[in-house]
Amino acid sequence: MANEAAAHADHVEPNYLAIMVFLTILTILELMVPPLVSDKLTAGSLLVILAVAKALLVALYFMHLRFERTTLSVIALTPMAICVFLIIMLLPDLTSTTRTYTPVEPTAMSETADH
């Protein structure tokens, strides 16, 4: 066990400066998306891809997830999977029900009450 721990602790250190520069470049690209891409869906997709790429860089290299055991990655990914499930569960609330709701006219309401 101690040898395994030593093997994990002694992994080759990544080039942290290069990762920081890469993260900065991705942030600049993110800032360029809204003024340059007019289509909302394309711009949104690009921004999400860039954000996920940045988050992965931080998790894999700064948090050393790339050099850890797979079980630790599973622990880290579990909340992401649950959040995706939560978003899917919320989707029915965001579609036709909200958008096509029309308030009942006051006259119609009083007529209904008379009955």
Place this chain on the structure above:
Amino acid sequence: MSEAVVDSHAPVQQPAESPVTPESWGKLGMWVFLAGDAMSFGGLLAGYGAMRASSPDWPNPLDALGIELTAFMTFLLIVSSFTMVKALSAAKHSDLPNFRKYLLLTIVGGTVFLGLQAYEWTHLTHVGMTMSGNPWGAPLFGTTFYILTGFHGCHVFGGVVYLTCVLFAGMNGRFLGENSSPVEIVGLYWHFVDLVWILVFTFVYLL
């Protein structure tokens, strides 16, 4: 009642080792905490998305919020994550001066971030954006903005306090070489705060 014989010269070992993080139990504990904390942020972001999608008069964040300042704040957190890994690297290589220097720079980065967030909030409240309303449209825009950035700001504040404690505790070289686990654990927390800001910046300010 018999007493266990303890060899005072033997290296201090925890009663059992985690197969996931053989270095320390604390590291596994931090990962489990971060997984739970990620669910808090995930719930808040999903709620933000649901409210935004169901509000037809949601303002364009690019018009309402100052993007240049928050882009700089993002850069600041990325740099502070870099100084944090350098502090850990210095601790592992028993380089006390660099450990102190980089950890102090990380604390400074977090403190400046908090100062800029306070400045941003002050500016936004002056132009009329509060928890209950704003000049641009849906009142929930302000509510979700302050709750999300405020929850993250609390994490940054907690991180700055945690980092300061580790700096003072390790000032005399307590966390060098094989004993650098506490530095790695505080680093995990700090990188998580950076990671969450990357998502908050994209979803609240840019999208």
